[in-house]
Amino acid sequence: MFDVFKRPAVRLEVPRLKPRRAPDQALRVNLAELTPELVPYLGQAAYIQLAIFEALARALMLAPSVGAKEALGPASGLALEKHERLVAELRRLVDDPAVVMAPFAPAIDAYAAVVRGVDWYESLTSVYLTAGILDDFFILLAAGLAGDVGPKAARIVDSATGREIIETLLADAIAEDDTLGSRLALWGRRLVGDTLLVARSAIHHSGNVRTDEQRIEPVFTELIAKHSRRMDGLGLTA
Amino acid sequence: MFDVFKRPAVRLEVPRLKPRRAPDQALRVNLAELTPELVPYLGQAAYIQLAIFEALARALMLAPSVGAKEALGPASGLALEKHERLVAELRRLVDDPAVVMAPFAPAIDAYAAVVRGVDWYESLTSVYLTAGILDDFFILLAAGLAGDVGPKAARIVDSATGREIIETLLADAIAEDDTLGSRLALWGRRLVGDTLLVARSAIHHSGNVRTDEQRIEPVFTELIAKHSRRMDGLGLTA
Numbered sequence: 001m002f003d004v005f006k007r008p009a010v011r012l013e014v015p016r017l018k019p020r021r022a023p024d025q026a027l028r029v030n031l032a033e034l035t036p037e038l039v040p041y042l043g044q045a046a047y048i049q050l051a052i053f054e055a056l057a058r059a060l061m062l063a064p065s066v067g068a069k070e071a072l073g074p075a076s077g078l079a080l081e082k083h084e085r086l087v088a089e090l091r092r093l094v095d096d097p098a099v100v101m102a103p104f105a106p107a108i109d110a111y112a113a114v115v116r117g118v119d120w121y122e123s124l125t126s127v128y129l130t131a132g133i134l135d136d137f138f139i140l141l142a143a144g145l146a147g148d149v150g151p152k153a154a155r156i157v158d159s160a161t162g163r164e165i166i167e168t169l170l171a172d173a174i175a176e177d178d179t180l181g182s183r184l185a186l187w188g189r190r191l192v193g194d195t196l197l198v199a200r201s202a203i204h205h206s207g208n209v210r211t212d213e214q215r216i217e218p219v220f221t222e223l224i225a226k227h228s229r230r231m232d233g234l235g236l237t238a
Numbered sequence: 239m240f241d242v243f244k245r246p247a248v249r250l251e252v253p254r255l256k257p258r259r260a261p262d263q264a265l266r267v268n269l270a271e272l273t274p275e276l277v278p279y280l281g282q283a284a285y286i287q288l289a290i291f292e293a294l295a296r297a298l299m300l301a302p303s304v305g306a307k308e309a310l311g312p313a314s315g316l317a318l319e320k321h322e323r324l325v326a327e328l329r330r331l332v333d334d335p336a337v338v339m340a341p342f343a344p345a346i347d348a349y350a351a352v353v354r355g356v357d358w359y360e361s362l363t364s365v366y367l368t369a370g371i372l373d374d375f376f377i378l379l380a381a382g383l384a385g386d387v388g389p390k391a392a393r394i395v396d397s398a399t400g401r402e403i404i405e406t407l408l409a410d411a412i413a414e415d416d417t418l419g420s421r422l423a424l425w426g427r428r429l430v431g432d433t434l435l436v437a438r439s440a441i442h443h444s445g446n447v448r449t450d451e452q453r454i455e456p457v458f459t460e461l462i463a464k465h466s467r468r469m470d471g472l473g474l475t476a
Contacts, residue, residue, distance in 0.1 A: 050307065057295035057314070066343050067336035069288065070325070076295070077318045080311055087308070098305035105304050 028143035030215040035144025036204040043100035046086035053079035055127040062120040075162035128166040137199040185236040266381035268453040273382025274442040281338035284324035291317035293365040300358040313400035366404040375437040423474040
């Protein structure tokens, strides 16, 4: 009866063990020209980590069992910690970090509402996939920042997320329910566009639209490839 | 026009600097007979800290400004940390802490839904006042626990909460809006009954109802006195 919802038996072949360092290096060179100033970078990155924290806390609240709640605690704590470490960097540069973050709040809050999802499964899929894309992007973007703070900010965004547990929680749920897998595969694909718009909003445009797009395109291709690998890890067809 | 909602100019005189140690000692002796076993104590205390974390994260999500969100981050993180430290104590004693917490979840989740509040102000008032009562109670209750874990659990529940900032956020909001003060005063009074029921559910009854009640009564009187002091600190008439 539910055959139509079944995932195809053949998955996309994704090369998991390809060395990541070389292409990332090239992408960083591309992005260097598009890097925003340090203060707005930190403000937007910090507010995004706060939004990731809120999404994880919401997933924790919606969790169907105490065990699942428990599993999401560490990831929530680590997102909050990343937010607070970025705010601490901001506080070295400005008096009131909230003033720097505030201009980014309306767009990110609206985005968070769109990718929120209708239940625990969509909420959990969303935070795993969207935080994955946004972390990848802000790590790449940090490479063009001036001074020591760039590498430091990249290390903060790149630090442990505790989100691996979400893969287990979702893979278990999907294994029990075929229709869930096809619903979440659709949901996972829908998230990409809005998330890349948030990434795009962080870019400092040079004025030459064609050159900018030529630089952005390979970066987004790489973000989507990494996203597809995360989808695949959940057992979802990207 | 709004005179009817105004708080009376004369506040309750609350002795703020009274030494707390002596009465607490007597209350602890009272409670020693009513102390639950160590494992369920830790399970309920840990799940309550998780509920406090969820309430703080929800208040953070509902916050009307980035500055207010920002202010609630540390308190959320500290509640999560208290939860995780209590779970760590539990993990020394049992294989799966979630199994110990699970029986307490339905009642605490139902309680959390009742005290949630309809907006940011009620939500914030609620978490400040209810977490205050529950922390006070679980600190007193820990005194009767066997072994070294009792004092350790008390120290965890008694550790920094970061919730002082809520007093400032609410006092500022109340100072700007008289009707808010009278609404929150009513709300603050309504929270007490349900919260004391949660406290009562943690008590191990001896079988002698009259003796138990004689022991519980002064403890609850003390919890209510401390609650009144917190109400007063917010500028609300208890």
